[in-house]
Ligand SMILES: NC(=O)C1=CN([C@@H]2O[C@H](COP(=O)(O)OP(=O)(O)OC[C@H]3O[C@@H](n4cnc5c(N)ncnc54)[C@H](OP(=O)(O)O)[C@@H]3O)[C@@H](O)[C@H]2O)C=CC1
């Protein structure tokens with residue numbers, strides 16, 4: 222029996238990972254799942270995390286809990302983003318080690334790479350240049366997470382792994398009008414424009430930045446793929462000081478074209494206007510996914526299909542929620 226703690230199991234990624242693990246258990250895999258809500262266990266609380274790890278003694282930890290948000294949230298609450306994420310990583314990774322956890326997978330983000338990194342961004346681009354200012358505090362925390370895992374592996378021989386997802390979306394996303402990422406924000410805005418009969422939708426920035434989007438179900442599958450890799454294969458495909466693995470779909474789209482896709486999915490036929498007083502952020506973020514591809518994994522869900530499914534989930538679960 223493998224006892225797995227999924228931290229952040231009520232979030233978009235954590236819940237997708239939990240769905241897959243639950244399905245595997247139903248198929249007969251010997252998995253014992255451990256979860257705690259944020260209210261039950263605040264992962265920024267060192268003593269509470271220590272007590273939890275010592276009493277639950279998981280074999281494996283999946284760290285999908287974090288302070289997460291889009292460009293506006295990152296830019297508005299930098300102290301929350303750096304403090305909470307550093308604390309969560311330090312507590313979970315160190316207390317996992319102290320409780321003898323043999324394998325851990327933590328999720329970083331594509332924003333760890335320099336703002337002007339050569340595209341597509343390879344794992345080796347880490348720490349080669351200046352970060353994007355709108356999310357530097359979050360990125361610094363995420364880089365610290367990679368270095369924590371590498372350091373425990375080097376000093377203590379643990380098997381702690383890191384995946385760096387590109388921009389994610391899907392069921393369970395945060396559809397807050399200001400604090401969310403671009404795709405859920407646009408789904409809400411275009412939906413409300415159609416509902417209210419508006420002739421215009423405003424998108425932030427110039428519409429020219431390019432982003433790569435990956436459906437959360439693909440991300441969950443990739444996470445478990447990396448977690449399940451035999452250690453010799455993981456180690457052979459990474460390096461002790463460059464141990465993270467990019468996860469992406471392999472193609473990107475401009476924000477303007479993304480907005481046009483969301484307009485089509487939601488049935489909006491009016492004008493799309495750019496508010497250039499809002500920041501663009503990084504000009505382009507496309508992952509080099511050759512490391513993961515070489516190990517045999519690739520994304521399956523096409524962006525247009527994924528947006529359609531996410532819009533249906535939004536209509537059924539979030540459209541009426543007060544934000
Ligand atoms: N969404 C995206 O586009 C991307 C996400 N990632 C990474 O993927 C991971 C998962 O992100 P995602 O699922 O989108 O985020 P969500 O915000 O959907 O989920 C995060 C989860 O973490 C929980 N959490 C936050 N703070 C604490 C805390 N102090 N103690 C306990 N639980 C806490 C949240 O609980 P509660 O809601 O109750 O606070 C929530 O359940 C993160 O590491 C993120 O950085 C990386 C790249 C892109």
Ligand SMILES: C[C@H]1O[C@H](OP(=O)(O)OP(=O)(O)OC[C@H]2O[C@@H](n3cnc4c(=O)[nH]c(N)nc43)[C@H](O)[C@@H]2O)[C@@H](O)[C@@H](O)C1=O
Pocket residue numbers: 289290291292293295330331332355356359387388389399400401402403404406407423424425426430432476499500501502503
């Ligand atoms: C995953 C990643 O997410 C964040 O970085 P980001 O990629 O810049 O994320 P974003 O989804 O918020 O924006 C993408 C682009 O889209 C434009 N844009 C248009 N209209 C809206 C809009 O309505 N909302 C938002 N949020 N953006 C909009 C926006 O101006 C930008 O050009 C990081 O802080 C960090 O958290 C991180 O790692």
